[in-house]
Amino acid sequence: MFQSKQEVNLLFSYLFNPAMLKYCFVFLLFFYSDISAQNCGVYKLNSQLNSSWVKLDSCWKFQVGDNPDWAKREVNDSSWTPIRLFQDLNELPEIPKTDGIIWFRLRLSKDSLLNQLVMRIYQTGSSEIYLNGKRIHQLGVVSTNPDLVEYYNPRIRSLSLPLSNNSENVLAIRWTNKHYFYAKYYDYWRSFLTVWVSTNDYAAEDNMVKNQQLFNNRIHIVIGVLSILGILYLAFYFFFRVQKVNLYFSIACFVFTAAIDILYKSFNSYARIFWYDAFSSTLSVVYVLLSIYCIYLMFNQKVGWIFKTMLVLGIITIPVLLFISETGFYIFICLGLIESIRINLIALKNKKEGAWIVFVGFALSLLFWILVLLTSTFVLELPTLYTYIPLAFLITPISQAIYLGYTFGITSQSLRQKLQEVETLSAEKQQILSEHNITLEKQVLERTSELNQSLLNLKSTQSQLIQSEKMASLGELTAGIAHEIQNPLNFVNNFSEVNKELIDELQQEIKTGKIDEAISISNDIKENEEKINHHGKRADAIVKGMLQHSRSSYSQKEPTDINALADEYLRLAYHGLRAKDKSLSAGQAGFNATLKTDYDESLSADEAGIGKINIIPQDIGRVILNLITNAFYATNEKKKLVLKNYDPTVTIKTLKIPLSEGRGAEVFITVKDNGNGIPPKVLDKIFQPFFTTKPTGQGTGLGLSLAYDIVIAHGGELKVETKEGEGSEFIIKLPV
16 A cells, blocks of 8 residues: 555554644544533523623423423423434424424523623524513514414524523524525524524624614615616617627626625515515526526627526526525536637637627635635635625626726717718818819710700600691591592582583573573572582581681680590591502501491480580590501501401490589590500500601500690690500590
């Protein structure tokens, strides 16, 4: 086992050195005193109480059950079970862990030199304190009925202990525990019942009271600082929502403020409320998680498996904090700080500006919580360390706040520098911009002049096209008129030639003396003259009608028979198209179409059919003429395809529809053909000026545009319904 003699000598020198012997002696003395205390009969209080609190741990006895006589001094308790109070109930299987009454008794005496004594009791249940058979204090409600039990823990409250001098006193405690699983968390010494004794003078000035007051004051400071930080960063978020870390940091501050406030109110009330502590514990864990998440956001790190593990640990920490020990919460805080420091180190490695601020704050916080953890596990004895816990909670949020303020300042400084650079560039480029503006103004003037000239040319071309459209319409009208007048003129010419021959015959018969023959010839001449007169009047009526349409008062509306107007322009358009058809002059069959009319002849008011409506007849006539001409063109183009069994048909229809509530009526004029129809891709363009589907040179693209404008000027509507390959129907709607 030992390799050399030197090792054996070294071992003996270590075991039997004076320091080691001293430690062993102290340990044995402590162990012996502890055992002797357990077997003592009367616990004696001496002058030590004048300068400290003395724990009444040994010499107690207990009995399970409930008997009021057990509080009396003369009761024989020799059969009771000895017990030390400063223990965990888990280590005392003979004591019930839930409902039930237990009596504790302690025989004690005090030195006559001691002043008035007081005691402090920390308990995880409720109790009644008896001295020599008389109840001196009631801490909560003790009852055999579990529903009536009320928990109460006076903690640092000093209770009177009027012991008799130089005589044996019996201190009896009637105790019950209602919820042991919950009570363990609140016992600072992890004991179900502890009793401390001191003098009244020392109790008023002891460090425990001072530390409690100091703790409360620091709690108020923490609540105020966190509230201010929460409001401040919530305002930052509302005015600059891009940085969401401000929102989460604000929520974290408010969450922890609520947790501390609830815990403080619950802790300073003698009757602790479970749901208050549960809510406070949950909020504390949420605060730690939010703080870690803020670090992720501040340094642009993705949430990974470590943070998800922290979420799981946080959920586990809540019941541990409530039912087992606060040590689990300290461990959770340390783990959260370690993860935050890891993220800080990554930020420092990436040369994140200002990351050292957060690193220093979290490192100091981690050091403090490690000391708290060691103290809570009794590795170290630093009782005053707990008074600094409220201030320790401010280390991380203040470091985060300083970092966020630092980054805000850096950003502001960077913006100011960029603004100065922009101002410098603006000053340098102002002259260049001025020169460019002068050049641009010259170019704009030149381009404007060119555009004006182009506009003048466009207007001239537009006027020429409109005049061409008017001339085309005039040509169509002229051709129709010529064709209409040609028939009566042919009759006049033919009967004039016949009369000339009859006059020659009449003169010859008169010379030969044949009076009867002469009279017969004169009668024929008279009949021919009547026919000449009839056809002459017919030609005169046609000319007067055209003059009526072309008189200078064309812009005035006048009552017009819409049926007669439509029929007239139908015939003019048809004859005009046939007159211009070159195939007729070549001896071919030429253009021919079936004309169908359906005029509204129903009785309306006291008039037949639609009656007369106020329109500008020349303008509406031009619209009808244009639509009918287009219909003839469409059917003629389809006929050129040499389709079998195709009969070109153009239908014109009028209809008057009364409106409700005496609002007048509407007149519809429809021109329908069975041509090729209008392709859907150009349907939206047919009413645009200069748009035409006819070949170059055959259309100006102004016919439908002018027709649309005329109908709109009359307060009406012009629309089209078409199906490609089957034909089109144009509908004119005019108000009456």
